[in-house]
Amino acid sequence: MNVVMFSPHFPKNFQNFCLRLKAHGANVFGIADVSSELLEPSLQQSFTEYFQVSDLHNYDEILRICGYITYKYGKIDRIESHNEYWLEQDADLRTDFNVPGIKADDIAYYKKKSLMKELFRKAKVPHAKGKVVETIEDAQAFIEEVDYPVVVKPDIGVGAANTYRLDNSEQLVQFFATKDSREYIMEEFIEGGICSFDGLVDQDGNLVFYTGHQYSQGIMETVNEDRHVSYYSYRDLPEDLKTLGLRLLKSFKVRERFFHFEFFRTPKSKLLVLEVNMRPPGGLTMDMFNYACDIDLYDVWTRMLTNQLDGLDYERKYHCCYIGRKFKHSYRYSHENILEHYGSKIAYHEPINSIFGAALGDYGYLVRSESLEELQEVVNYIQDTTDDH
Known part of the structure; x- marks a missing residue:
């Protein structure tokens, strides 16, 4: 199987897709605008060939590279970036090389919020x-x-x-x-909290994996009001969230993709869909999938793609929570305090790329627990500041 991975080094955790593809016998072709010497050694080793371009927006240059891959290695089987920014270009390349997946004729319904609303209406899903x-x-x-x-x-x-x-x-x-x-x-304007329905569907649109998340507030408030953010995964999904999520999957004819659907929940507990995203949710959410269930969704996606997946058994063992910190604040407890006090609950932590800083913070922790009360205790501890305001 020949798989072209576009901008495979970004974000950092998405490099795992290439590593798993290599492990399952696929030919992986990376296209990005950075020198191969700057890539992680493990990522470099996952490529059959790597191509550095002068500009990822230069479609003609990328077109020629895909033509070369086809000439040397045979038909390209998949083209993917898993990145919202490149969805349109991915679709154009799939169209030009007749590769399965979202094509140029379909992409507008996954990118334009105004067109999404047309399908919301057809699916009879409440929306703003x-x-x-x-x-x-x-x-x-x-x-x-x-x-x-x-x-x-x-x-x-x-x-x-x-x-x-x-x-x-x-x-x-x-x-x-x-x-x-x-x-x-x-x-x-809809007053309410934000929650999501997230997962992966196979080539026939059947659910392989699904879960959901509850957010401390919307990204608009997080960015514009410079708030902290946290969000956690459900262990038991609200039934109305699952029902409307499945209805949207059918209406948008999602195939062989991760998805991330965002909803408002009003004070009267009514759900309204905000938007749909046909890619993995951002930040460290893919890793939250894995830590919540003790599985590897990077590997599951790869096995699905290469026809090596025979169903998936999983259990939502934990709530997994992302907790962000912003360096502009003065925190009551140090990083060392956090690790000493809650180290057994912290599954992962790392600096966050500055591109995501306004939304996710400068440093992120993934914490898992069977108890929501315990998670909230950790959120309060990590985000407790000594700021005057």
Whole structure:
């Protein structure tokens, strides 16, 4: 099997996909914009060939490399990055080389929030009202329908980048006076918590693995208000979350992919879908899958891809929680205090890439426990500050 892995070194934990592919006998071809000498030795050794490009956005250059791979090694069987930023380019390459997976004709429904809402409606899944607003008049007409506050965000965007809550007409005018040229969607503001339905489906769209997570708050609040973030995995999923998640999987015809669906849960416990993402959830969430269940989803995905997977037995043994710290704060307890006090509960910890810092913090801990009460105790301990505010 010939697998092209695009930007295989980023993020760091996604390097495991290449290592597992190599271990299961696949030819792995890496394409990235960094010298091979700067890659982890284990990642270098996973490649049949590695290609450094001058610019990952240079489609012609990448097209020629894929042509060369096809000429030398035969048909490319899969092209993947597992990265939201490259989904569109991945789809274009699959289309040009007739490789299974999401193609160029389908990608808009997985990238544009406005088009997602069309499939939400068809699936009869509750969701926030929204409308693409090109002018302030468009926005004012929408606000007359839903009232303030509203949220504006790029129709194609990742995380909470350039996402704002507008509470009044002055903020609306300011937004249109300063916004960039991208297309923006405006949505009614939904008060509630954020939870997710996450997992992996096989080539026929059948669930291989699924779980869910509860977030301390939305990424918009985390970024714009510079808050700490934590989120934990469920051991028992709420039944309504599973029901709506499965409905979305069917509506979006998800095949052979990880997925990450985000929902609001209102104070009255109503679920509304926020958006769908056809890739593994970000940060260290893949590792949270593994630590919560004592499995290896990097390996499971590889065995599925190479037709070496005969079902998956797993149990959600623990809640696994991500706990982020931001270095701008003064913390009551040191890193050494944390390891001494809760070392038996900490499954993993590492510095977080600065690209994710606003959302996830500068340093992250993965903590697992059978008890939610114990997890919250650890969250409080790790994020306890001596800041005046």
